[in-house]
Amino acid sequence: MILKYEDLINTGEEFLDWARIHGVDSKKLDNSGIKNAIELIKGLLKVLNDEEAISSYLSTYNKDSKLLFALTYLSEIKFILDNVIKRNIVDEKHLICRIKKIIKAPLLPSEENNSTMEERNHLFELLFLAELLKNNFQANIYECTENPDIEVIINQSRKYALECKRIFSKKSFIKNFKRARSQLKQVLEKHDYDYGIIVIDISRDFIVKEENNMVLETINVDITKRYVYQELKSFFDSFKPFLHKRYIWKIPALILYISFTNVVKHRYPSVYWGHFLYMHDLASFNQVSLFDQVIKTDFIKLTNIFYLQRK
Secondary structure, three states: OEEEHHHHHHHHHHHHHHHHHOOOOHHHHHOOHHHHHHHHHHHHHHOOOOHHHHHHHHHHHOHHHHHHHHHHHHHHHHHHHHHHHOOOOOOHHHHHHHHHHHOOOOOOHHHOOOOOHHHHHHHHHHHHHHHHHHOOOEEEOOOOOOOOOEEEEEOOOEEEEEEEEEOOOHHHHHHHHHHHHHHHHHHHHHOOOOEEEEEEEOHHHHHHHHHHHOOOEEOOHHHHHHHHHHHHHHHHHHHHHHHHHOOEOOEOEEEEEEEEEEEEHHHOOEEEEEEEEEEEEOOOOOOOOHHHHHHHHHOOOOOOEEEOOOO
């Protein structure tokens, strides 16, 4: 989606106001990565009509692509605000427990470590929930410490458990996949879910891979989309043999996710943000595919999802 800088600033402030009204500590909000992102974009907005000032501002404040991450963060916050918080579908206590964690998240991925990764994990859960609610799925979350991360009910007949993970690097993918699969197996054994789906955010690996080439501007959003989807497919293909050997009937699908931002040059000052989903069948080609029979139809409403084609 194309967004103006002013919209992102207003959204960030609205999000902080909502959190403050619902009991989140004001001092923590004022020192949050979200507040930092707002101030960075406010500063950029002030110099937009002066090319020399823009260059100076970027050289000072866009080290480690900090401005790009600020734009991404506020775009994600806007997506959650519009599609989760404002819709009043989710129980506020389940939202607030996650918001209290999210505001502790650092702005830069390089500042994230084992003690702060939970914060962005909850952000990712809400982002994926927002995608489901935006497309009119019956989806919900419960206690912060409970599994599954997200529950989806299709046509009042099939009930899905979704387990969301984020990876720091490609090396940690298998570990996170196994952990999600193990958690889903326990959920499926104890509760009345029909199927489980693993959802893994690979944005961090993608960002690290691209950070030396990251630019703030693009002239063609479609080229960006095709590039990101190709990266998702390539990522899956590199693990395909491992995944197919570990197929479990009731956990038939994997969704890979990337959150990505470009500033749109010909619509300046605007930002293009999108998250990209690639849904894969975990069965090998010589197995009966529950994915083709059921899963694809149930999740076809996801507007920005590409599916692995069986051959």
